[in-house]
Amino acid sequence: MADSFKIDFQPHGKVESGDLIVFVGDNLKPTPAVAKQIGSKAVDLIAKAAAAETFKGKPKSAMTIVLPNGLSVDRLIVIGVGGEKDRADADFVQLGGLISGKTNGRTATAMLDLPGIDVPPEAVADIALGAQLRRYSFDRYKTKKDENGQKGATRLVLSVADPAAVKKVYKAHEGVLQGITLARDLVNEPPNVLGPQEFAARAQALTKLGVEVEILDEKAMKKLGMGALLGVAQGSVRGARVAIMRWNGGKATDKPVAFIGKGVVFDTGGISIKPAAGMEDMKGDMAGAACVVGLMHALASRKAKANVVGAIGLVENMPDGNAQRPGDIVTTMSGQTIEIINTDAEGRLVLADVLWYVQDRFKPKFMIDLATLTGAILVALAQEYAGLFSNSDELAERLTAAGKATGERVWRMPIGPEFDKMIESKFADMKNTGGRFGGSSTAAALLQRFVNDVPWAHLDIAGTAMGSPQTEISRGWASGWGVRLLDRLVRDHYEA
16 A cells, blocks of 8 residues: 555545546536536636537546636546446545545645435545555565556545545544455465465454454364364475454344455365366455454454354464375364365365355354355356355345445355255265366255355455456455455444
8 A cells, every 4th residue: 555645535625736636427517516616717618618529428427627717726636437337336445536536646636526426424434445445555575666557646635525424434434445456465474484384374463453362272172173274284394373353242132243264375176176277366366364364353343243153263274295295084073074076175164164164163144155265166156256155044135235336346156055055975974176167066965064044145256356357446355355245234234
């Protein structure tokens, strides 16, 4: 994150320097209030420049006028918001990213009086969040910085009707911003720096925010009988960990809600080793765990009025002489046994033990796990949606609604007895893969065997958490996907 990038909220007024950002609809006209502020010459200039540039005022389109006649600013940046239908679907976080991208390395003022769009304090805070997210970069290991790369504006002023109201709302958004930044940093870290123990230490740091953190080492996991998780870890010299994080912001009598993350800090595939090409991306196989840590940071930062459990299983999947083999049978904490068919189907083994532990110890209202679990989900949904599997229609509907509200979209996928049958084993209670077909659904079917009757959802984020297409708010490799989605879910439905 660019330290020099600052956001201020100020009342509407005349802008004398830097860049000025205004908004127009498909008629190329700003609002009457903005037109009065910038003057008729500038309004006419927008129309003339638009004709020359074939600028139509479409959503996310922009036009820059250098040294605009009649204004004392350096540049006049005109951003389109489209027609009536477009304005109804305005995404303020993405708009904030667009604004930030147009003010690269400069001081700018955006007059947030948009044609045909109401911009209440919550929407302004979303714009500010998007502007900050756009500035994220991960360059801590570069000894020479890219002078031609994206630079953070020195100052972005958001001109609004009620700055005090916006500042009050934005306090909660800052916690979400910090949570997303933390999740992105964790996913971007190189695997030689971030092993299971180092990851656990990052989770432990949440105690500074009032989160209770408990770390289970291998001795504790053996005592609990977490044979599936430990089976994945046994090929690595780096010991496994489970981090349990608790935020108690609700009533003492309220059951918690629970989030579980897959934390495979590096995945070679084990004995069923992956191809060499692209294996470096497997440092991001812990994106589910990163999201959970980021979410817990966000909830604690904004003092969420809910009781929340976050649990992450942290392992490294390596192919040494002690690694588990295809054909091995492991006994999970639940007592159920799993035959290992492919050691690269390891994330479900980690989650199986952590899911069972959470439902047994905390008796949560619901559990949601996040995992970069299957390549099959990219075949089905590309990188546009996360796959959603659930035993609860209500929970699935709430997640879908939160996804639409935040832009972190989910698509419900099938799970049922047909897929359960595909993971039946001749030698154990189940096998860890059902073959090539329906790979995402058979993985979810295995996880469902470890949740009992607790309302549960599984989010397969293999396509959305890392290497996903760039957007106005995500320009790097790690997206921090899921923090906004789940924070919204908790805020809308589960806070006391």
